Amino acid sequence: MKIHKVLNNNVAIVRTGNGQDQIVSGRGLAFGKRPGDELDVAAIAQTFTLQTKSTVAYAQLLAEIPYVYLQLTGQILTQAKQAGLSLHSGVALTLADHLATAVQRTQAGDVLPNVMFWDTQRFYPREFAVAEGALALVQAKLNVSLPADEAGFIAFHLVNAATDSTGSDAAxxxxxxxxxxxxxxxxxxxxxxxxxxxxxxxxxxxxxxxxxxxxxxxxxxxxxxxxxxxxxxxxxxxxxxxxxxxxxxxxxxxxxxxxxxxxxxxxxxxxxxxxxx
The missing domain is CATH 1.10.1790.10 (PRD domain)
Incomplete structure (x- = not known):
C-alpha cells in the first residue's frame, strides 16, 4: 500500500487499487514518509473510506485533530460494537472532533448544558451507557473529568451514526x-x-x-x-x-x-x- 499524501506523522491518504481514496491513521505510521512510499499495513489503527468530493475537507479536519482523540474514538467505537450498536464509519471523525472540543471547553471552564440529556438517557439507553464509558476513558487517558451532560452529546453522536441520519433527524x-x-x-x-x-x-x-x-x-x-x-x-x-x-x-x-x-x-x-x- 503506497502513500498518496501525508497529512501528519499519524495520518495519511492512500489510494486503493480501484482509485478510491482512504485515510488511514496509526501512531507514527507516516513519520518520515513521503508520497509514493510504501506504508506498513500493520501500523494502521483506523481506516476511513471517503467519497471523492469530501476527501479534502475530511482529511484537513482529521489532520487537525490530535491523535489521542482518534485513539479514544477507536476505543469508544469498539465498546459500541460490543454493546451491539451498528454504526456507520463517518462517526469516527465527528466523534473525535467532538471529544477534542469537549475537552477544550471543559478545561476552559465552559460548560455547555444539554437540554436533551434526560430524553437521550431515557430513549437511547445503550448509546447512553457507551457514552458514560467514553467519559471514563477520557478521565483515565487525559485526566479530564467531562461534565455529565457530555454523555448525552456523545450518545447523540452514536444515535445519529446508528440511524445514518443527521443531527436534526435524530433531534x-x-x-x-x-x-x-x-x-x-x-x-x-x-x-x-x-x-x-x-x-x-x-x-x-x-x-x-x-x-x-x-x-x-x-x-x-x-x-x-x-x-x-x-x-x-x-x-x-x-x-x-x-x-x-x-x-x-x-x-x-x-x-x-x-x-x-x-x-x-x-x-x-x-x-x-x-x-x-
Missing part, C-alpha cells in the same frame, strides 16, 4: 417520541416504569414509528378485519392512538395510517395494562 425523532409518550402519560394518568420489558418495547416501537413519519416511509398494510378487531377489543388504547394521530397531523402535518394506528394501539395496551396488572 426531531427524539422530540416526537417525547411528545407521544407525554400524550400516553396524560391520557392514562400514569407514569410508565422504564425498567420493564414492555416499556423497552414501547420505546423501540416509538423510535421506528417516529423515524418512518419523519422520513415519510409507509409500513406494510394490515388486514382491515384485524384492525377492526384491535379497535373493538382495545377501545381505550385505540382512542389514545387516535389522539396521537390527530396531534401529529395538526402539529406537523404527518398522516398516520390505519396500520400504524393499529400497531401503536397494541403497544399502548401492552405498556399500560400489563403494568397495571
Amino acid at each position: 426531531v425523532v427524539t422530540r416526537l417520541m417525547q411528545e407521544i409518550l407525554s400524550i400516553v402519560r396524560h391520557h392514562f394518568h400514569f407514569e410508565p416504569d422504564p425498567t420493564t420489558p414492555d416499556y423497552g418495547r414501547f420505546i423501540t416501537h416509538l423510535k421506528f414509528f417516529a423515524q418512518r413519519l419523519y422520513r415519510n416511509e409507509a409500513m406494510a398494510t394490515v388486514d382491515e378485519e384485524l384492525l377492526a378487531l384491535i379497535n373493538q377489543r382495545y377501545q381505550t388504547p385505540a382512542s389514545c392512538a387516535q389522539k396521537i394521530s390527530h396531534f401529529l397531523n395538526v402539529r406537523y402535518g404527518f398522516t398516520v395510517t390505519p396500520a400504524e394506528c393499529g400497531y401503536l394501539t397494541l403497544h399502548i395496551e401492552r405498556l399500560v395494562y400489563r403494568k397495571a396488572q
Whole structure:
C-alpha cells in the first residue's frame, strides 16, 4: 500500500487499487514518509473510506485533530460494537472532533448544558451507557473529568451514526417520541416504569414509528378485519392512538395510517395494562 499524501506523522491518504481514496491513521505510521512510499499495513489503527468530493475537507479536519482523540474514538467505537450498536464509519471523525472540543471547553471552564440529556438517557439507553464509558476513558487517558451532560452529546453522536441520519433527524425523532409518550402519560394518568420489558418495547416501537413519519416511509398494510378487531377489543388504547394521530397531523402535518394506528394501539395496551396488572 503506497502513500498518496501525508497529512501528519499519524495520518495519511492512500489510494486503493480501484482509485478510491482512504485515510488511514496509526501512531507514527507516516513519520518520515513521503508520497509514493510504501506504508506498513500493520501500523494502521483506523481506516476511513471517503467519497471523492469530501476527501479534502475530511482529511484537513482529521489532520487537525490530535491523535489521542482518534485513539479514544477507536476505543469508544469498539465498546459500541460490543454493546451491539451498528454504526456507520463517518462517526469516527465527528466523534473525535467532538471529544477534542469537549475537552477544550471543559478545561476552559465552559460548560455547555444539554437540554436533551434526560430524553437521550431515557430513549437511547445503550448509546447512553457507551457514552458514560467514553467519559471514563477520557478521565483515565487525559485526566479530564467531562461534565455529565457530555454523555448525552456523545450518545447523540452514536444515535445519529446508528440511524445514518443527521443531527436534526435524530433531534426531531427524539422530540416526537417525547411528545407521544407525554400524550400516553396524560391520557392514562400514569407514569410508565422504564425498567420493564414492555416499556423497552414501547420505546423501540416509538423510535421506528417516529423515524418512518419523519422520513415519510409507509409500513406494510394490515388486514382491515384485524384492525377492526384491535379497535373493538382495545377501545381505550385505540382512542389514545387516535389522539396521537390527530396531534401529529395538526402539529406537523404527518398522516398516520390505519396500520400504524393499529400497531401503536397494541403497544399502548401492552405498556399500560400489563403494568397495571
